[in-house]
Amino acid sequence: MIEVHRVSVLVLVLALSAACCLGFGFVLQQNAAQRAPLSDFLxxxxxxxxxKVPRWLGGIALMVVGMALGAAxxxxxxxxxxxxxxxxxxxFALALSRRQTRQPLGRQGWAGLALLAGGVTAFIVAGQPQSGAATADPMRQWLIIGVMIGLALLLTARGRRSRLGSGxxxxxxxAGLLYGVQDALTRVSGQTFSEGGFAELMTGWQPYAVLAIGVTGxxxxxxxxxxxSLRKSLPALTAxxxxxxxxxxxxxxxxxxxxxxxxxxxxxxxxxAVITGIVLLGLHPAMPTGTATVTERTRVASPAVSPASP
Structure with missing residues (x-):
């Protein structure tokens, strides 16, 4: 059982509430994005x-709330x-998708749920994360951030060449790598704000990096x-x-x-266990499969979503 003095109830509530908003938001975003013109890729x-698509705006609104709760x-x-x-x-994404598809959880769903929840608990209880002084070596910070962004660029370049395959x-x-870096810089920005206020926050590079990474992600x-479909994309992002x-x-x-x-x-x-659970849940039959047909994309693209010019 998670020790009360190790894990704040407030942190648990905030993080799980953020996860709920993010999960629901991802489902709504994918519902809308799968009908966007393929010419808009990347x-x-x-x-x-x-x-211009209301469902996507709803998903983004949930994502913004989730990110705010995550930052808190x-x-x-x-x-x-x-x-x-x-x-x-x-x-939470599976819960909403299951409601839409009316698929039972079955053995795969329950196994994935148990592995994900159990893995998170095992990591937290065994690791007992504690705050410490941030490293004074800026080279280590830039090295880690540079490696993460470099890997993201390599994956993006490869994904561009096989957008309908492994892309x-x-x-x-x-995007997951970038969001991990964004979370780290969000924490740094929060610490800067609490210590020096808004003026000091805006003189640093971190909040601007958070914005740039967020939009790129x-x-x-x-x-x-x-x-x-969410089966292919969301598990990789979540892991x-x-x-x-x-x-x-x-x-x-x-x-x-x-x-x-x-x-x-x-x-x-x-x-x-977390990664295995994510894969099992991501491949669950309740997760929407496939993308919209070319006909559907053309219909949605005009006039609701106008085709992009070459």
Whole structure:
């Protein structure tokens, strides 16, 4: 059982509420993005076209609320604690998708749920994340951020070349890495604001990086949603984000995890269970399959979503 003095109830409530909003928001976004013109793939025009679709706006509104709740959770708890909790957004996405498709959970669903929830609990209980002093070595910070962004760029380049094959999975992985970095920088921005106020916050580079990474990640996610079902895109996104966030938290934000052999074994096992659970839930029959046909995309694109010019 999670020790009360280790894990704040407030952090749990904030993080799980954020996961709920994110999960519901992802389902609504994919419902709309799958009917967007394919010519908008990996283009900011995709966001301009989708902003005309009410369902997508509803999904974005939920996502914004989820990100705000996640930021509040990050302000109260360690990144290494909050990230695994945010990964439960897939449970809420499955709940909404299951309501739409009326599919029972079955063995696969219950197994995925148990692995995801049990893995998150095992990681938190074994690791006992604690805050510490952020690393004084800026090179480590830039190295970790650079590696994450570099991997995201490589995945995006590869995904661009196979957009109807492995592309959506690669784009979702890239977005997950960026969102993990965004969460880390959100925590830094929150600390700066609490210590120096709005003026000091706006003189730093972190809030602008949060905005730029957020918009870029949004384009990647919507492009993945546009060209593949939630079964292919959402599990990759959900798995990559907490891993990137934990690396950033431990790497340069000063988060501390237990490092004895037993604890490390449980932490690794917990993360493996989380990823396995995410895959099982993502492949569940309740998750919507396929994308809209070309005819449907043409119909939606005009006049609700106008085709992008070449």
């Amino acid at each position: 283009s900011f025009r995709l966001l301009i076209d989708l902003v 959770a990050l302000g109260q708890g360690e990144l290494s604690l909050v990230e695994p909790l945010l990964a439960t957004n897939l449970l 959506p999975v690669l784009l979702a992985l890239a 949004l384009v990647l996610v919507q492009s993945a949603f546009e060209t593949a 990559a984000q907490p891993l990137a966030g934990i690396i950033c938290g431990v790497g340069f934000l000063g988060d501390r995890l237990r490092t004895d052999a037993v604890a490390l074994g449980w932490e690794a096992g917990g993360l493996l």
